[in-house]
Amino acid sequence: MAALSEVVGSSRHDGMPAAVARPAIRAGARAALLLECALVFGQGDGVRILHTSDWHLGQHFMGRSRQAEHQALIDWLLLQVSQHAIDAVLLAGDIFDTGAPPSYARELYNQLVVRLHEARCQLVLLGGNHDSVATLEESRPLLAYLGCTVVAAVQEDLSRQLLTLRDKAGQPAALLCAVPFIRARDVMQSQAGQSAEEKQLGLQQAIAMHYQSLHQLALQERDRLGLPLPILASGHLTTVGASSSESVRDIYVGALDAFPSNAFPPFDYIALGHIHRPQQVGGQAHIRYSGSPLPLSFDELGQSKQMxxxxxDAGSIASISPLNVPCFQPLCSLRGTLADLQQSIAAALAATPAGQTLWLEVVVEGDDYLSDLQSRIQQLLEGQPVELLRLRRARSQQRASLQAERSTLDELSPQEVFERRLALEQMDEALAADLRQRYRQIVQALQEEQT
Incomplete structure (x- = not known):
């Protein structure tokens, strides 16, 4: 196996990758270098790695661009890199919101790479289920010259997923098993006659085997280096017990769509993406979702956004600290009767920073159907620094059937539309369950085509 510490995940700050700029070290000099590395590693102030995920560059929030927010996010990130002396940034999937991101999203992507390179900070980018493998691959070789490692998809050569993270002096600091979003076709072959549950169980076993193989490779590399390096891993998937939000898309089809956390090998830290709510997995401090740095739906407003x-230090994880991401765009969701909303809207506007526009969702409660509801709310907002992005009525149990008829497609998910159509048919539950399964498979196939 190639000396990964000399090839993968390392770069010189003059812009030339180590694999190009430095010849392989001869065996005689290697022992002396390893001793020197150990001394440097033991004397440092600790290596700092920032875990983030789910940036969704190019996302539109109810038709509004997030470009200004993402620009502010990059500026804030560079400030943290400087203030906290961060050595590496790990972005665990869903870099872009779609497989064909708009040009401004690509510009922000390139800006992130260049500015972190100028700050002498390594960057590792992992593909997510929203990301196109082809889009990430097209610039991967070029970005390698800027200290950025892109792992868009599972690699046939596993050594390409084993990265060495380095300190500011260029010495090995940690090994990273860089696992992106795992597509079923990358790790297993479908067999005719399998049930959905059998396919899901087979996929879970294949994912577990992928992590096991990488962990074993990392152990071998650590032994070869002779350094007490912590072994980290990344992932972009749902684990058992993770709590998601309405903007999180289901990745895998079937009942067994969550990967059990006890199937992970004993990594020192597992940096996860896909779930937008920051959280530990199963109460284990070393398995974490960083969450998205921006709220991607109104139901994420109550969450703390963080990296x-x-x-x-000394070959282990000394501390894990959240860095709270500030709010770059005021958002608010208000719920109440028309009488209540006038006061709550005034309070929300009073809390909006001067010079900024509030993006607002209003949920009107009450059983009375008002045909002029839209105009009434607009009158309350007239002349104020606010944009009404969504107006909907609360669905009370007493008026559920009436509200269902008047719901707009904007208020319903594709799954809800399917369920309503299914409810119009007379069929047994077994057939309905089979149709639901087939529908999810079609949706997943379409989503994979887009990425």
Missing amino acids: LLLEL
Whole structure:
């Protein structure tokens, strides 16, 4: 196996990748270098790695561009890199919101790479289920010259997914098993006659085997280096017990769509993406979702948006600290009767920073159907620095059937539309369950075509 510490995940700050700029070290000099590395590693102030995910560059929030927010996010990130002396940034999937991101999203992507390179900070980008493998691959070789490692998809050569993260002096600080979103076709072959549950169980076993193989490769590399390096891993998937939000898309089809956390090998830290709510998995402090840095739907407004700062010292994870991401665009969701809303809207506007426009969702409660509801709410907002992005009525149990008829497609998910159509048919539950399964498979196939 090639000396990964000399090839993968390392770069010189003059812009030339180590694999090009530095010849392989001869065996005689290697022992002396390893001793020097160990001394440097033991004397440092600790290596700092920032875990983030789910940026969704190019996302539109109810038809509004997030470009200004993402620009502010990059500026804020560079400030954290400087203030906290961060050595590496790990973005665990869903870099872009779609497989064909708009040009401004690509510009922000390139800006992120260049500015972190100028800050002498390594960057590792992992593909997510929203990302196109082809889009990420097209610039991967070029970005390698800027200290950025892109792992868009599972690699046939596993050594390409084993990266060495380095400190500011260029010495090995940690090994990273860089796992992106795992597509079923990348790790298993479908067999005729399998049930959905059998396919899901087979996929879980294949994912577990992928992590096991990488972990074993990392152990071998650590032994070869002779350094007490922590072994980290990334992932872009749903684990058992994770709590999601309405903007999170189901990745895998079937009942067994969550990967059990006890199937992970004993990594020192697992940096996860896909779930937008920051959280530990199963109460285990070393398995974490960083969450998305921006709220991607109104139901994420109550969440703390953060990135996770890992400090490595003496070959272990010394600390994990959240860095709270500020709000770059005021958002608010208000719920109440028409009488209540006038006061709550005034309070929300009073809390909006001067010079900024509030993006607002209003949920009107009450059983009375008002044909002029839209105009009434607009009158309350007239002349104020606010944009009404969504107006909907609360669905009370007493008026559920009436509200269902008047619901707009904007208020319904594709699954809800399917369920309503299904409810119009007379069929047994077994057939209905089979149709639901087939529908999910079709949706997943379409989503994979887009990425």
